[in-house]
Amino acid sequence: MTTRIIGTGSYVPEHIVTNDDLSKIVETSDDWIRSRSGIGERRIATDDRTSDMAAAAAARAIEQAGISPEEIDLILLATSSPDYCFPNGACEVQEKTGAVNAACYDISAACTGFVFALNTAHAFIRAGIYKTALVIGADVLSKLIDWTDRSTCVLFGDGAGAVVVRADETGVLGLNMHSNGQKGNVLTCGARSNGNFLLGKKPELGYMTMEGQEVFKFAVKKVPECIIQVLEETGTDKDDIDYYVIHQANYRIIESIAKRMKVSMDRFPANMEHYGNTSGASVPLLLDELNRSGKLKRGDKIILAGFGAGLTWGAALIEW
Numbered sequence: 001m002t003t004r005i006i007g008t009g010s011y012v013p014e015h016i017v018t019n020d021d022l023s024k025i026v027e028t029s030d031d032w033i034r035s036r037s038g039i040g041e042r043r044i045a046t047d048d049r050t051s052d053m054a055a056a057a058a059a060r061a062i063e064q065a066g067i068s069p070e071e072i073d074l075i076l077l078a079t080s081s082p083d084y085c086f087p088n089g090a091c092e093v094q095e096k097t098g099a100v101n102a103a104c105y106d107i108s109a110a111c112t113g114f115v116f117a118l119n120t121a122h123a124f125i126r127a128g129i130y131k132t133a134l135v136i137g138a139d140v141l142s143k144l145i146d147w148t149d150r151s152t153c154v155l156f157g158d159g160a161g162a163v164v165v166r167a168d169e170t171g172v173l174g175l176n177m178h179s180n181g182q183k184g185n186v187l188t189c190g191a192r193s194n195g196n197f198l199l200g201k202k203p204e205l206g207y208m209t210m211e212g213q214e215v216f217k218f219a220v221k222k223v224p225e226c227i228i229q230v231l232e233e234t235g236t237d238k239d240d241i242d243y244y245v246i247h248q249a250n251y252r253i254i255e256s257i258a259k260r261m262k263v264s265m266d267r268f269p270a271n272m273e274h275y276g277n278t279s280g281a282s283v284p285l286l287l288d289e290l291n292r293s294g295k296l297k298r299g300d301k302i303i304l305a306g307f308g309a310g311l312t313w314g315a316a317l318i319e320w
């Protein structure tokens with residue numbers, strides 16, 4: 001018994017911010033951003049909160065799966081930007097979707113969060129504990145960005161993607177998850193002060209910091225490694241993979257991964273041009289786009305792979 005994706009959904013806020021818009025607030029240009037990252041524009045949440053976007057994506061996935069919300073046993077929300085410390089965002093999604101029978105919690109693994117959450121749902125399903133789960137990646141990173149820092153603010157956008165998974169004969173064929181806390185300092189975001197206000201420490205708001213080149217080197221080394229690991233463990237040839245759905249941080253990272261793996265870029269779909277890096281949302285957002293455009297056929301083999309802060313990275317091989 002394994003875990004099959006039976007419905008996908010996504011949601012992005014309406015408000016579009018182009019590279020030219022950003023060049024009015026920091027010293028940058030459309031040419032610099034496009035050539036270094038492949039990003040042309042991003043969606044920025046004005047009114048939507050993380051849980052609103054997550055619930056909208058989830059509702060579309062539930063509708064496509066053709067199930068009733070009451071059938072969902074588990075909701076996992078991968079996010080680094082929940083609306084509250086508590087209640088968790090998954091509980092908010094439960095409230096908005098009517099999935100009254102689900103156990104709900106969030107998973108924090110930054111841009112790898114969706115892959116980690118899918119793995120967690122798979123573990124419950126494989127163990128026979130749950131039958132149906134809703135797995136969501138959603139982030140409003142625009143809340144966590146220092147909009148005066150041109151080295152980070154041009155890269156990110158807001159959005160959500162979701163899948164409904166169910167116990168089935170085929171689906172997830174293999175997956176892995178990895179972490180390296182020793183390198184956590186290369187990509188950080190302090191949420192609130194670590195000091196205790198009672199003891200006279202001033203609360204501080206933290207924003208994202210990133211050593212871009214370190215993250216780049218990490219991604220182009222570790223992502224091919226974890227993909228090859230899952231291919232080897234399942235006895236699958238890299239050329240039998242129909243699509244490599246990789247976290248959409250940077251087009252040059254995807255090109256390097258394809259080159260290292262000696263796989264044509266045709267197998268690496270990309271949408272960061274329109275959405276930027278949507279963190280936990282990026283993998284399910286792209287998967288939903290492929291699914292709704294009719295590109296996925298029953299039996300297709302798809303790699304899902306993420307990498308991000310922690311550091312964390314991981315890959316899943318699924319049969320559609």
Ligand code: ACO
Nearest residue numbers: 027028032036111150151154212213215216249250308309
């Ligand atoms: N516009 C114009 N110039 C800029 C900008 C900008 N937005 N940002 C930086 N620069 C300047 C720098 O100040 C530097 O100028 P200097 O040479 O005068 O000092 C110059 O451009 C080159 O800067 P680098 O950082 O060396 O540029 P690089 O080629 O490494 O590209 C980038 C930067 C795009 C961030 C790249 O390192 C990268 O993609 N790294 C991976 C980042 C990533 O993927 N992060 C997210 C993954 S994890 C997650 O998703 C949370």
